[in-house]
Amino acid sequence: MSVESGIPTFRGKDGLWTRYGPPPMDGFSRFREDPAGWWERRVNREMDDHMIELRDALIAARPHAGHHALAALEQAGAVQHVITQNIDGLDLKAGLKNLIEIHGNRTRLRCIGCGRRTALGDIVPEEPPEPCGQCGQVVKFDTVMFGEPVPSDTMKAAREQIDRASCVLAVGTSASVRPASGLLWIAMSQGATIIEINPFETKLTSICDVVIRARAGEALSQLASVLDPEQDSLDNPDSMHESDVRSSMSRNGSRL
Template sequence: MRVTVLSGAGMSAESGVPTFRDVETGLWAKVDPYEISSSDGWRRHPEKVWAWYLWRHYMMKSVGPNDGHRAVAAWQDGAEVHVVTQNVDDLHERAGSGQVHHVHGSLFSFRCDRCGVPYDGPLPAMPEPVESVDPPQCRCGGLIRPDVVWFGEPLPSDQWDRSVEAVSRADVAVVVGTSAVVYPAAGLPDLALAHGIPVIEVNPEETPLSDRVTLSLRETSATALPGLLQRLPALLG
């Protein structure tokens, strides 16, 4: 069986990772999400954007995969599993998933904003959040930025192509914890449906996708995903 999992912010939120829709606390409580997730914001205040993403990078060490992440990784024992995620964390990888496609980039990859060369040099320590940190410089004179997709930027073509292929070749697609409103990733479930592939939505809340999927489970990923593959024949009738 070929299974493609499409995961969104809700899945990471179950592990305690704040989302952009959450009300941030402390230093970042009044930050405009656009200012820290757009190329315009980066050009105006790279030191503030770098500080915010560096803090998120280190913050991830305090959270771990939940039962939903671990369930998806366990499916690999009897199925070919691809994970297409909108999340920029590494929780799927830390749970053991081997084929993870990050369509919005990763907090754990960095590159030059001028020449695009990947950066694997040292990062400043950040024991607590601060308002600004100067980003490292590339040899070309550019600044090192997080390799994530900001508003108005294209998705990484290699990750997107692999995601489309994974969805198109699946026997079943499982959509977990996504609001189904952020395109183009939100169009992948419809691509599966257009290919006649069953789509199962796992989300405690109703989404714009709910009326179109094959089956919608009003459960969290940690509750629904363990044992889901074994339940599929009964669920899909």
């Protein structure tokens, strides 16, 4: 989803870490050792090159057709909840209501004491943020750093949604980063139907019930156009009917 809004991935051929080298794996402990110095460097734009590229991409990013399609699917009642590893906040901008951002949201701050989240405003703050107004502890970007556990309230909420799911769309994920990837295996073990939407094969592919080999924006837009009750597809010969989607799925994927 993020890639189609111009945000580079971390891993893979053109990923930030592939091009700039792997990041330090102890980001969170470095932050905790010296939060004031950490923020001072951010405010003064003293950052690694890959972080500067990511920051600039986040500033420029806008929701694409896939984000809007997900919001439409939610509004139509076809999607109950979205769990994302993306940090760009574009799902919210597109109007999604029921959203869990496992790795946080780069447009927010979070207190490391009580977990309270507040709006950041600009992606690049002019000043280091004030301590938490609720408990007085230091605050950081809401995004989860290396060495930092995913906040327990976030994982608890994600697990609750997975436990309720009869069908999970796995959109554009390599399914290789825990703990989010583990949720897919939990859903599968609980009997949920798993549908992969991804232009590439992943480690999830062989165990999915349905595979749609397409980019997120294209596939979600087609699903939304089929399932949106407001749209009279009979009047629109170019739109895909449900039977077309089903045959496309089985043609491109494994078993249906």
